[in-house]
Amino acid sequence: MSIRAVAVVLAGGSGTRLWPLSRLQIPKQFLAVVGDCTLFDATVNRLAPLIARDDVLVVSSRANAMGEGHATLAPFSKLLEPVGRNTAPAIALAAARLVDEGDPIMVVLPADHVITNVPAFHDCLKTAIACAEEGRLVTFGIRALHPETGFGYLNARGDGHGARPVTRFKEKPDRATAERMLAEGGWYWNSGMFVWRASTILAAIKKYAPDVHAAIANIRSAAKTLGWQPAIEAHFAAAPSISIDHAVLEKSADVWAVPADIGWSDVGSWDAVHDIAQKDDHGNALQGAVIALNSQNTLVRGANRLIATIGVADLTIVDTPDALLVAGRGHSQDVKHIVAQLQQRDAREHIEHLTVQRPWGTYTVLQETPGCKIKSIVVKPGGRLSLQSHQHRSEHWVVTQGEATVTREADTYAVKMNESTFIPIGAKHRLENRGATPLEIIEVQVGSYVGEDDITRYEDQYGRVPGKSEAKQ
């Protein structure tokens, strides 16, 4: 495409609407909700050939980039928010960075939506980019198919497939209003996908949301000496939390919509996942080791366990190593009430999975009892845990694949497959994989307290030592 466009992928969200698959620390953009790749990867992949991977700028959070999203986000240019501030500051930040880099057209895309009709998406994208070239603010309008109360709506009347001016916005209407709007016509769901030139949106933000603009201007100015990421760490939190819709679009008179019939879904609930999933002749979407007898219209997401269904219909069954959901069709929005109950009880099944992503690899809790925790740890080639110590536990490590390089106090030594080593309480230690294949170890922790927060970090190549600057983002 002759006009340079940069995709700004917003991947900072957290959310638990797809609990128990999604968790506070594992938002759905990093899950393979449909098909084999994550929603984030699908978002980037479907831009080809219009926008190259090198022209993707990700706005995400530190938590995502250090945690579940690390492997996914590693190849991309990133701006990492230290705290969430909704979409206006995120978009302003990306725009501020891009105006100094040739002021391209920005294609703003949430990382956690599904689009099944990619050719139609490409057509819309071309139309939107052409419209943005003329200095307009462009949004994708999804034809409202049912009186959804969870979405924002926009009204834009016009013929054909071209962009047309948006005359009205309506945030999450009640059911009666939504039905009236559907009957009235011309209403589209606001998809959260936008196209505009960086300088255009930045000027609009300055005009309609000067406090957002001021915070981002501080960052832009500080970035000249500190670099972008340290400038963000210093000033981003000062921005108000507000959506780009409220901050700008609902105020500007120059917002245009491209009607987008592109098989879009925000996959905001398990019912929505079921709607777009590939189904067998009985309406079942089965994933994992599933035996379904006499079962209809049922979504099953398995993990490592065998799942048998007999004589069920209109169910969602989502199995994970530590939590199981069985929900009737039409009830999957109520997952939020389950998550709320878990929060109240100070549980952990809504926070993270038993398998936890780290910049250096993953660990899985195999068993935890008072005084003892067993982990399976996988360290990527080149992965290196922080130099650390624990006050309340010692650790036994058995290497089951690959070769570990272990630092224990003053010594650094190799531990080969089928060998073991011991880290006493209080000893400074580090685990590292200098090999070319994954290192797998079993860790047996024994001590009076085996919580993850019993850790003192002295050195970390992923910048996880408080008070020290990041060696590598």
Added chain:
Amino acid sequence: MSIRAVAVVLAGGSGTRLWPLSRLQIPKQFLAVVGDCTLFDATVNRLAPLIARDDVLVVSSRANAMGEGHATLAPFSKLLEPVGRNTAPAIALAAARLVDEGDPIMVVLPADHVITNVPAFHDCLKTAIACAEEGRLVTFGIRALHPETGFGYLNARGDGHGARPVTRFKEKPDRATAERMLAEGGWYWNSGMFVWRASTILAAIKKYAPDVHAAIANIRSAAKTLGWQPAIEAHFAAAPSISIDHAVLEKSADVWAVPADIGWSDVGSWDAVHDIAQKDDHGNALQGAVIALNSQNTLVRGANRLIATIGVADLTIVDTPDALLVAGRGHSQDVKHIVAQLQQRDAREHIEHLTVQRPWGTYTVLQETPGCKIKSIVVKPGGRLSLQSHQHRSEHWVVTQGEATVTREADTYAVKMNESTFIPIGAKHRLENRGATPLEIIEVQVGSYVGEDDITRYEDQYGRVPGKSEAKQ
């Protein structure tokens, strides 16, 4: 009670009708299907004060007594069948043993049924014992409540609560026949509970099932020199496989029934379990860590995972560490089709649980990958694994509770909590708990093959060395 009665508890069965909780190696008599104690323990406990625990003789299988039933059966006198031969040989065996021990009244009880009205059961038992005293064969007849096609029926007409002669038997009728029988009246379900004098049933078996009698007579005769259990091992397999109903009751003219309105259930399916389970105001029977929102008439049996249900009704959800069942009400009999499919695929989820009972304690498989298996092992005080070796794997042991006594080739040494040891491939070794508290270890197996069958046993205090006689049953 002045008349001596011995309870013969038949606990040899295997079965998977309550899969995934029950498995081929974990029949339902050893499961706490209702309440906190196993069906076997409930069977024995409800005999008090009429029959003492010392007057219980268990007929079970070697597999049960060495496996899942070990802890449950340990305190009782036992006759262990090397192979299953249905109820006639089992009852004949018990009778043959008891005629030489004072020829008491035998109360034959399946170990896997539920009886909720214990006082009524006691009344029936007294009536049946008095009737058996007069030389009759007595069975308990359960008032047929619905046209069940899976049970045997007996017809016995009479007034009041007393015993009455049985005039007809009908094995598992079809639906139409069952309905006709219910309309006709006088039909009872054959509960499989019988009362008679040992010599009376033995004489009847000799008369009506001489081949059964002959096999048992060989055992009785051989027992005089070998002892009972070795005699059983030598001759029991020669008995034909036949039920006591077919072999004797349907042929004898002197069978009486005691009508038993005792809250009986054979808990032969999850629906039956749900029927007798304690339920909340919404008809839910929830066990485990369950959050149920807007859910009705649902049975949930949890294990260690959190289970959330939303907007479901008439479901059975049974969760175990390696298999999950979700079945609609009325479909729980079809569990057998799931088990059949698992057999066809040579799976293991119908055979045993991830936690496996052994005479010395238990082990739980925490993770298994090609070349590596992680187990959590608990050894009871006094428990002692066999002296053994493995051809294809070495083992790392970390003691997380208690103290291990480890034999490795010529050495025997202590491994204390938070210490570890290594067993190389091929080394003869043994793990033992000489302490007063449970010993817990984590075992990391590494090798080219980590199947359970890679074991050579040299010595075993539980008689598990092939070709050696049992040191202890």
